[in-house]
Amino acid sequence: MSSIRITRATAEDAFALAALVLRADLERGASGRTGFIDEYADAWLAERDRRPAWIATEPDGDPAGLISTSVVRRLPSLRRPASSWMHVSLLYVVPNQRGQGLGEQLLRRMIVWGEGNGVDRFQLNAVPEARTLYERVGFTAPDPRLMERRR
Known part of the structure; x- marks a missing residue:
C-alpha cells in the first residue's frame, strides 16, 4: 500500500x-444507469x-480510493466570525486495498487540507x-442539539 499515491483531484480525475x-x-x-459516469463527472466539474x-x-494509475467532500462557508454574525466546515460525502476504498490504512490516509489528507x-x-x-476508523482520526458524536429533516 505504500506505493499508493494520494492527490487532490483535478479536472483530469x-x-x-x-x-x-x-x-x-x-x-x-x-x-x-446509462450515462452515470458522464453525469457525475460533469456535475463534479461544475462544483469542484x-x-x-x-x-x-496505484502505481499503474488504477484508482484505489477517494474521499469526496463539500465545503460550507458560514457568513459572519454579531455573535461569531465567518467559519467553514466540511462534510464528507463519500469515503471509498476498492476491495483489494481495504484494511491497509488507505481510508485513514485519505481522511487525514482531507483534514490537513x-x-x-x-x-x-x-x-x-x-x-x-x-466507526472506529472515524474515531481514530478524531471524529466524535455531534452535539445533541444537532437536528435534521429529511424529505
Whole structure:
C-alpha cells in the first residue's frame, strides 16, 4: 500500500472519481444507469471548487480510493466570525486495498487540507463498520442539539 499515491483531484480525475462513485454505489446495491459516469463527472466539474476530493491511485494509475467532500462557508454574525466546515460525502476504498490504512490516509489528507484552508469542523455520516476508523482520526458524536429533516 505504500506505493499508493494520494492527490487532490483535478479536472483530469473527474472520470476516475465517477468510476469510483459508481463502484461504491453498486457495492451498496444501487442499480446502474446509462450515462452515470458522464453525469457525475460533469456535475463534479461544475462544483469542484466547493467539493474538494482526493483520489488514491496505484502505481499503474488504477484508482484505489477517494474521499469526496463539500465545503460550507458560514457568513459572519454579531455573535461569531465567518467559519467553514466540511462534510464528507463519500469515503471509498476498492476491495483489494481495504484494511491497509488507505481510508485513514485519505481522511487525514482531507483534514490537513481543511485545517490549512480555515475549516474548523468536519462531519460525516458514519456507517457502523467504519466507526472506529472515524474515531481514530478524531471524529466524535455531534452535539445533541444537532437536528435534521429529511424529505
